[in-house]
Amino acid sequence: MAGIYIHVPFCKQACHYCDFHFSTSVKKKPEMVEAICKELLLRKEEIKNEVETIYLGGGTPSLLSAEELAQIFQVINENYSITTDAEITLEANPDDLAEEKIKMLSASPVNRLSIGVQSFFEEDLRLMNRAHHAEEALESIKLAKQYFKNISIDLIYGIPGMSNERWKENLKIALDLGVPHISSYALTVEPKTALKSMIEKGKVAPVEEELAKEQYEILIETLSAAGFDNYEFSNFGKPAFFSRNNTAYWFGKAYLGIGPSAHSFDGFKRKWNISNNTLYIKALQKGEIPAEVEKLSISDRYNELVMTRLRTKWGIAVDEVERSFGRKFKDYLLREATKLVESGMLEWNDNRLQVSKKGKFLSDGIAADLFWVEE
């Protein structure tokens, strides 16, 4: 089984915290869609198996028109074998989700919406420079629910000025709306973002790690009590609503990344396309794929498995480590894990190594302690 990821690199305006690849000028959108279709065509041989997930991410894929979406799905249908029950997700921003648009999307192959809400409060949305307003966040979800069963929303915690009370209220609103999946991330201050410079100039209060940790705990507690399974560090789903796209990624399945800055993985190599819309379009017009490739060593692959699996509820299956990487890596993992188990950060469950409740917020650091470091 395999997945296709398509990066749609346009946004109405730049969110202050964002370091993804996108342009706020949509002038080149038609040429970009052409180039994406061409890349899909040129790389079809790279996917040998049936495709079970398609994910349109970005940027803002909800900026695509009905015709542009149809153009992309036509190339996919004519050149790839898609399972009948494939999960087809489109990331959408609330300000794009008027009823006509949602109707159009529900008539397209898209069967899952991932809505970039981030917060239901105007103060937070303005601080982050989101293009939508609090009212639109509410309305878009109410409308989307009339046409889609499978809806996820994104929420951000740790926003400067957002109290625990306001965070609890955000979660309450999400629960009252009845969405079956929530992805929630701590606000991170990335280099070269507007947020970073605003904090440096004292215009915005710094992000407090301790507050983010408290809000993460509130998140887990509130959503668990409401019947959500915290199946990955940042992802919470009701049964049968886990993201199949994300789960496939954490389990190392192959995926084809199409569009500028998109990453691909075939189990052994990573490829990433150029992060420049003009150069990407020009290359595809000449029939070239503007990508760099990195072959992963066995220790890179082991480290990636440790990193991604420890963030999931399934943890690291020791048998799988031995099967995929050999006895040497399994013994290394067992040895390095001993101290972390003794300190209560990791625990054993059915021959799987999992992060304990105590270690949860620190799972990336714990993973780093288990990494194989080449001499």
Ligand code: SF4
């Ligand atoms: S809409 Fe998404 S991709 Fe676009 S700037 Fe905001 S966070 Fe970044």
